[in-house]
Each structure stands twice: as structure tokens, then as C-alpha cells.
Amino acid sequence: MRIFMIIFTKEILSFLRSTMLVVVVLYSFTVDIYIAGQGIQIKPRNVAVGYVDYTGGGISQKILSRFHKPEFLLPMRFKSQKELSSAIFNKEILVGIVFDAEFEKLYRQGKNTQLNVLIDSTAASQSLTTLVYLQNIILDFTDLKMPISIKSHKLFNENADNHYFMAVTELLSLITMLVIILTAIVFVKEKEEGTWDIMLLMPINPKMMILAKSLSQVAIVMVGVILSLGFVVFGSFDTPMNGSFWSFMFLTFLYSFSSAGIGLFVAAVSKDVMQVAQLSILIMMPLIFLSGAWTPVYAMHPILQKLSLISPLRYYIEGSESIIFRGTEFIDLLPYFTEITLLGVLLYWYGFNKIGKLF
Amino acid sequence: MRVNILKAYAIKEFIELFRTRLIVIVYLMPLMTLILFGFGIRMDVTNARTLIIDNDHSKYSMELGSKFQHSKYFDGKVSNIDEQEALRLIKQAKLDILIIIPSSFEKNLLSGAKSEIGVFVDTAFATRGSTMESYVQGAILSTANELARNMQRQTKGMITINSRSLFNQAMRDEDAIVPGLIGLVLFVAPAILAALLIVKEKEKGTIFNFYASPLSKSEFLFAKLFPIFSLHSLNIFILFIVAIYLFDVEFRGSFFLYWFSSELYILISLSIGMLISIVTKKQIVAVVLTVIVTILPGFLYSGILMPISSMVGESYIEAHMFPVMYYNHILYDTFLIGQGFSSSKIVLYLMILFAYLIFLFTVGTLLLKKELK
Numbered sequence: 001m002r003i004f005m006i007i008f009t010k011e012i013l014s015f016l017r018s019t020m021l022v023v024v025v026l027y028s029f030t031v032d033i034y035i036a037g038q039g040i041q042i043k044p045r046n047v048a049v050g051y052v053d054y055t056g057g058g059i060s061q062k063i064l065s066r067f068h069k070p071e072f073l074l075p076m077r078f079k080s081q082k083e084l085s086s087a088i089f090n091k092e093i094l095v096g097i098v099f100d101a102e103f104e105k106l107y108r109q110g111k112n113t114q115l116n117v118l119i120d121s122t123a124a125s126q127s128l129t130t131l132v133y134l135q136n137i138i139l140d141f142t143d144l145k146m147p148i149s150i151k152s153h154k155l156f157n158e159n160a161d162n163h164y165f166m167a168v169t170e171l172l173s174l175i176t177m178l179v180i181i182l183t184a185i186v187f188v189k190e191k192e193e194g195t196w197d198i199m200l201l202m203p204i205n206p207k208m209m210i211l212a213k214s215l216s217q218v219a220i221v222m223v224g225v226i227l228s229l230g231f232v233v234f235g236s237f238d239t240p241m242n243g244s245f246w247s248f249m250f251l252t253f254l255y256s257f258s259s260a261g262i263g264l265f266v267a268a269v270s271k272d273v274m275q276v277a278q279l280s281i282l283i284m285m286p287l288i289f290l291s292g293a294w295t296p297v298y299a300m301h302p303i304l305q306k307l308s309l310i311s312p313l314r315y316y317i318e319g320s321e322s323i324i325f326r327g328t329e330f331i332d333l334l335p336y337f338t339e340i341t342l343l344g345v346l347l348y349w350y351g352f353n354k355i356g357k358l359f
Numbered sequence: 360m361r362v363n364i365l366k367a368y369a370i371k372e373f374i375e376l377f378r379t380r381l382i383v384i385v386y387l388m389p390l391m392t393l394i395l396f397g398f399g400i401r402m403d404v405t406n407a408r409t410l411i412i413d414n415d416h417s418k419y420s421m422e423l424g425s426k427f428q429h430s431k432y433f434d435g436k437v438s439n440i441d442e443q444e445a446l447r448l449i450k451q452a453k454l455d456i457l458i459i460i461p462s463s464f465e466k467n468l469l470s471g472a473k474s475e476i477g478v479f480v481d482t483a484f485a486t487r488g489s490t491m492e493s494y495v496q497g498a499i500l501s502t503a504n505e506l507a508r509n510m511q512r513q514t515k516g517m518i519t520i521n522s523r524s525l526f527n528q529a530m531r532d533e534d535a536i537v538p539g540l541i542g543l544v545l546f547v548a549p550a551i552l553a554a555l556l557i558v559k560e561k562e563k564g565t566i567f568n569f570y571a572s573p574l575s576k577s578e579f580l581f582a583k584l585f586p587i588f589s590l591h592s593l594n595i596f597i598l599f600i601v602a603i604y605l606f607d608v609e610f611r612g613s614f615f616l617y618w619f620s621s622e623l624y625i626l627i628s629l630s631i632g633m634l635i636s637i638v639t640k641k642q643i644v645a646v647v648l649t650v651i652v653t654i655l656p657g658f659l660y661s662g663i664l665m666p667i668s669s670m671v672g673e674s675y676i677e678a679h680m681f682p683v684m685y686y687n688h689i690l691y692d693t694f695l696i697g698q699g700f701s702s703s704k705i706v707l708y709l710m711i712l713f714a715y716l717i718f719l720f721t722v723g724t725l726l727l728k729k730e731l732k
Contacts (some may be wrong), residue, residue, distance in 0.1 A: 018641055018643070018644060020639060020640070020641075020644050021641070021643060021644045021647065024644060024647050024648050024651065025647070027651075028647075028651050032651065032655065035674060035677060036655070036659060036674075038674060089696060089698060089702070091688070091704075132490075132493045132494055132496075132497045133493060135497050135500075135501070136493060136496055136497055136500065140500075170655070173655070177647075177650055177651075177654070178647065181643075181646055181647055181650065182643070182647070185642070185643045185646065189642075189643070271379070272379065272559075273555060273559070273642040273643070273646065274379060274555050274559065274642075275379060275384075276646070277551050277554070277555060277642075277646045277649075278384040278388065278551065278552070279384070280646075281388065281547065281548075281551055281650070281654075282384060282387070282388050282391065284650075284654075285392050285395075285396075285547075285654065286391075286392070286395045286396075286399075288654075289396055289399065289400065289658070290395060290396070290399040290400075296487070300398070300399050301398040301399060303398075304395070304398055304399045318452060321452070322450070322451075322452060326449075326450050326452070326481075327450075328450050328451065328452075329450075332450070332451050
């Protein structure tokens with residue numbers, strides 16, 4: 001145990017000595033998460049609408065007055081369809097509406113009319129959502145004689161507030177990146193300098209050494225997580241915590257531990273820091289972006305769905321979303337805990353065998 | 360610039376790259392990332408897992424229910440389980456949408472009384488949640504619209520929307536995502552390779568060779584960057600081929616513009632890595648710093664997730680600080696729009712990229728010290 005503590009403290013000390021590293025880690029856990037949470041919204045917001053109006057402007061103006069903030073900017077008027085198209089080509093306008101000359105007349109006569117809508121669909125999801133919004137605005141406007149009302153409930157996140165979702169996702173990605181890189185480099189630097197062989201020659205259990213070294217990096221990241229939860233996630237964004245805080249922290253710890261396992265794996269197969277950098281990016285990018293944080297797993301390509309079964313981040317993200325937003329009971333969370341632990345143990349087992357032995 | 364010395368130095372760098380077998384990763388990483396992400400990222404909501412609890416079992420309620428079963432947006436199932444049970448399914452993340460049709464739905468409808476349809480949406484994933492919500496509303500409203508027309512209750516005219524999507528007619532996710540991914544990959548990969556070039560020598564002590572040699576600072580940087588630059592230039596073509604043939608993305612612009620702006624962009628990415636390599640003292644710091652300044656901004660500000668024009672506050676400013684935004688505008692133009700040099704905005708963005716490169720290179724040269732402090 002004493003040996004464990006000594007190695008652990010040594011690693012923490014050498015981390016703290018590199019001021020720049022401390023600054024970078026602190027920056028990413030605070031400012032970086034704040035920025036991501038503050039500004040990124042995927043649903044339509046400030047969508048620029050332009051229109052050409054060939055009618056006298058009674059009904060068209062009524063429809064246009066329904067486009068309001070925060071989803072839409074004030075609609076801009078264009079003189080001709082050509083001007084409107086060129087504005088869309090320059091990406092100044094996302095949605096263009098053309099009111100034909102016949103439009104109002106037909107509508108007043110009770111005949112069916114149509115609206116021509118031009119949409120820049122380079123960002124397909126926004127365009128589609130905007131189209132649905134538009135449809136709803138128009139259906140709402142035509143005031144159906146149907147006595148149906150929709151009572152809709154948004155579960156777990158009443159205002160559909162994106163800020164804390166983005167902040168949490170960013171935090172989870174950061175944990176992954178930092179744990180993997182820090183752990184891998186701690187080992188590879190010793191390998192590169194040749195001190196690792198000397199360590200292995202010493203009469204210490206190599207498993208203990210590996211555990212101490214990787215846990216020190218996990219500890220560093222955990223401190224960062226606590227800071228970031230305190231100052232940014234709960235501090236500035238008032239993220240509601242529907243589940244238990246401690247089960248989230250416990251899950252985070254288990255996850256960091258199995259990410260450290262990935263770091264160990266990277267360290268085991270690479271010879272110098274250069275290779276670590278390349279390899280960890282090679283592993284991290286798919287891990288982060290295909291984990292279900294950006295696209296739910298069931299919407300992906302079937303092969304990728306299978307692949308994501310071996311990604312600890314997938315279980316971590318599902319688990320922590322369930323804890324933070326859905327407030328799921330502990331019993332339902334158990335699969336996440338076991339999967340993460342299992343993957344972690346496997347990775348460590350490989351690491352122990354690969355770099356824990358001299359011969 | 361002395362060509363012979365440069366050649367010698369560049370060859371040395373080449374050999375070092377080959378020896379560490381990094382050469383595989385130089386090509387493997389961009390390719391793998393593009394393929395994985397191209398198949399993996401889906402921004403629009405399809406097959407949302409929907410459960411319909413039909414308490415009415417009437418003709419109209421079935422008609423409404425079937426709307427959710429025959430749509431690519433919903434993966435609908437009609438079931439008779441308890442409401443509490445269904446809510447628990449949502450809590451376990453096994454269900455996205457729950458729709459409850461009240462028991463007197465058809466009777467109310469025919470007699471003109473109000474009936475209320477309950478919709479529960481999981482918005483833990485806020486953006487997806489609100490997209491799903493508006494889809495559900497749209498589907499219910501348009502069904503109601505049809506019913507009304509069948510029952511001859513509609514007195515006023517109907518307005519239908521005739522929408523025409525520009526640039527990406529089929530609304531394919533691939534078209535919207537793959538060009539943005541090229542922008543991400545070409546931003547991350549060269550930077551991470553360049554970031555270690557100088558700091559590695561600093562940590563090992565071999566940087567003293569440079570201090571003692573008659574090589575000038577700009578020659579040193581040139582010799583360091585040229586090998587990776589030429590290796591990565593090939594990626595421009597590889598990624599292009601993958602995008603066109605594997606993902607069937609249309610290409611409407613000029614290839615020259617694509618190639619030229621991509622080379623410029625790789626140089627910028629290399630300069631960012633080089634700058635990091637110059638200011639840091641340890642490899643570990645360089646790696647962490649590069650990852651933080653490239654991967655996340657490269658993704659967030661690429662325009663894949665949201666149009667830059669819709670951003671506010673800090674993100675809007677930060678999006679303009681990174682070169683990703685400018686390059687991606689050009690990239691999307693060459694792939695999907697095809698205005699080319701005729702658009703003044705593209706020429707302006709090219710100039711900005713150019714200025715960016717010169718700025719980075721100047722700062723890099725100024726900060727690089729050719730002696731021991």
C-alpha cells in the first residue's frame with residue numbers, strides 16, 4: 001500500500017509541476033465546456049426567412065407575422081424570385097417563401113392553393129425541422145374545424161433546453177480524451193526513456209505499479225470533473241439533477257477507470273509519444289462521435305451498432321443521461337455499471353499482460 | 360533558402376516518418392474517420408420508437424395510429440399496455456414517443472366535442488426531442504386535416520406547401536455531412552502530426568543540432584513541414600474519391616477550387632500544429648492542447664451541427680476565429696452548390712484563409728528561438 005501511495009503521489013506531483021498542462025486541463029474543464037454549452041443549438045434558431053409577395057398582402061402578411069423569434073428572424077422582403085434565390089445561394093437566407101399572385105384569390109374563394117417554399121438543404125436536419133415548423137404554422141393558420149387538441153409533454157427536460165445537454169456531452173467527451181491521452185503518455189514516456197524496464201526489474205508487483213500510475217491520472221481527471229460540475233454544469237447552466245449525484249460520480253469513476261484501460265492499451269502497442277498521439281486520436285474520434293452522444297445508437301448503420309457494443313463510452317453516456325435527465329432508478333442502471341466494469345477489466349488484463357512483464 | 364540543405368533535412372524527416380510506421384496512420388486515420396462517421400452520424404430523426412396506446416379502437420383512431428406505422432420518421436407500434444408501464448419504458452430509454460388516444464375519440468370527433476390526444480416525448484436529448492415533437496404534431500395535424508376534408512367540414516380553402524429543396528434535393532444526410540467531415544479530418548490529422556515535430560526534438564535534446572547548425576529559422580520550419588504537407592496532400596484526393604464514390608455525394612463545383620482551398624487548409628492546420636509545437640515544452644502538453652483546439656471546434660463549428668448564422672454569443676465569435684468555418688463554406692459550395700469563383704463571398708473567404716496562414720506562419724517564426732534561453 002505504501003508503494004502504491006508513493007507512485008501515486010509521484011505522478012500527481014509530476015503533473016502539477018508542468019504548469020502549462022495544469023492550465024490546459026483546467027481550461028478545458030471550465031471555459032471549453034462553458035462555450036460549448038452556451039452557444040450550440042441544433043434546433044432551428046434565428047432562421048433567416050425571405051419572401052416574395054405577388055399578392056396584395058392581406059393573408060400573406062398574416063402568415064408571415066407568425067414567424068417570430070427565437071426560431072425565426074424577421075422575414076425579409078425581396079422584389080423578385082431571382083433576388084431571393086441569389087440570397088439563398090449566398091447562404092444569407094435559409095428559407096424562401098413565394099406567394100403567387102393567385103394565392104390570396106383562390107384562398108378567399110375556398111379553393112385549394114399552394115405556397116412555394118425554397119429551402120437551403122445543405123444542413124438537412126435544420127431544413128427538415130424548419131419545414132415541419134412551417135407546416136405547423138400554416139395548419140395552425142388555416143384554423144381547422146377539427147376539434148382535436150394535442151397535449152404534449154416533454155419529459156425530463158421541460159423547456160427542451162439544449163445548454164446543459166451540450167455541456168454534459170462535452171464533459172463526457174472531454175473525460176474520454178483526457179483520461180486516454182494522459183494515461184497513455186504517462187506509460188509511454190517511461191518506455192521511451194527506458195525507465196520502465198528498470199521499474200519492472202524492481203521487486204514490486206507490476207500490477208500494483210500499473211494500477212497506481214493509471215489511477216493517479218484518473219484522480220486528476222476526477223478533480224477536473226468535480227470542478228466542472230460545480231462551476232459550469234450546475235453552476236452556470238443550472239442543470240437539473242433528477243437522479244442521484246453519487247451514482248453519477250460512481251459511474252464516472254468506473255468509466256474513467258476503463259478509459260484508462262484504453263490508454264493502457266494504446267501505451268502497450270505504441271513506442272513513442274508520436275504514435276500515442278496518432279493512435280489515441282484514431283481510437284478516440286470514433287469512440288466519441290459514434291457513442292450515441294450525437295446520433296442515437298439505433299439510428300446508425302447496423303454494423304456500427306454492433307461495433308458500439310464494445311465502446312465503454314456508449315454505456316457511460318446512456319447511463320449518465322439516464323441519471324441526470326431521466327432520474328432512472330438504480331436497478332435499471334445496473335447494466336451500465338456492469339458493462340463498463342467488464343470492459344475496464346478486460347482492457348486492464350490485456351495491459352497487465354502486455355506491459356506488465358519484462359519478458 | 361539553400362536547396363541542398365533543405366533537401367537533406369526534408370529527406371531526414373521523411374525517413375523518420377517512415378521508420379515509426381506513422382505513414383500508415385497518416386492515410387488510415389482520415390479514411391477511417393470519414394467512413395465511420397459518414398455511416399454513423401445521422402442528424403435527422405428517422406425511426407423514432409413510438410408507442411401508440413389506442414383506447415378507442417375506432418376507425419378514426421386506427422387511421423391516426425397507422426400514420427405512425429407507415430412513416431419513415433416513426434417506428435410505430437400499437438399496444439395496450441398500461442400508461443405507467445409505457446412511461447417506465449421511456450425512463451429506461453427504450454422508447455422515444457408515447458401517444459395516447461382517448462377512449463371517446465371518434466364519438467367526440469363526430470359530435471364536434473373536443474378531444475385531447477396525449478403526447479409524451481423524451482427530450483433528454485433536447486434537440487432530437489423537440490424535432491420529434493414537431494414531427495408528431497405535424498403528423499397529427501395533417502391527419503386531422505385529411506379527416507376534416509373527408510367529413511366535408513372544411514369550409515375555407517386549403518393551403519398546401521410545395522417545397523423545393525435547393526442543393527440537396529433528396530435531403531440526404533450524407534450530402535449534408537460528408538463534406539463537413541472532410542473539413543474536420545483535414546483539420547485534425549495534419550495538426551496532430553505537426554504538433555510533435557519540434558517539441559519532440561526539444562524533449563529529446565536533439566533540437567541542439569538545429570541551434571548549432573547554420574540552418575535559418577524559416578528553412579528549419581519549411582524542412583519540417585514539407586514532408587507532412589506532401590504526404591497529406593494525397594489525402595485530398597483520397598477523401599474526394601471516397602466522398603464521391605462511396606457516399607455518392609454530388610460534386611457540382613470546380614475541382615480546382617476544391618484542391619486549392621484544401622491545400623491551403625492543410626497548410627493552416629500544419630501551422631497550428633507547428634505553433635503549438637513551438638510554444639510547448641513537453642510532448643504531453645502538445646498532444647492535449649492540439650486535441651482540444653482541433654477536434655471539438657472542428658466538429659462544433661463545422662456547420663454540421665448547426666448553421667453558423669444561427670449561433671449566438673461566444674460561439675458565434677469563436678466560430679469565426681477558427682478556419683473551419685471558412686473552409687467548410689467553400690467545401691459545401693464546391694460539392695453541393697457550385698458557384699465557384701463567381702461568388703464574392705468565396706473569394707473573400709479564400710483571402711481570409713490566406714491571411715490566416717500568413718499570420719500563423721509569421722507568429723511561428725517569431726516565436727521560434729534559435730538559441731538557449
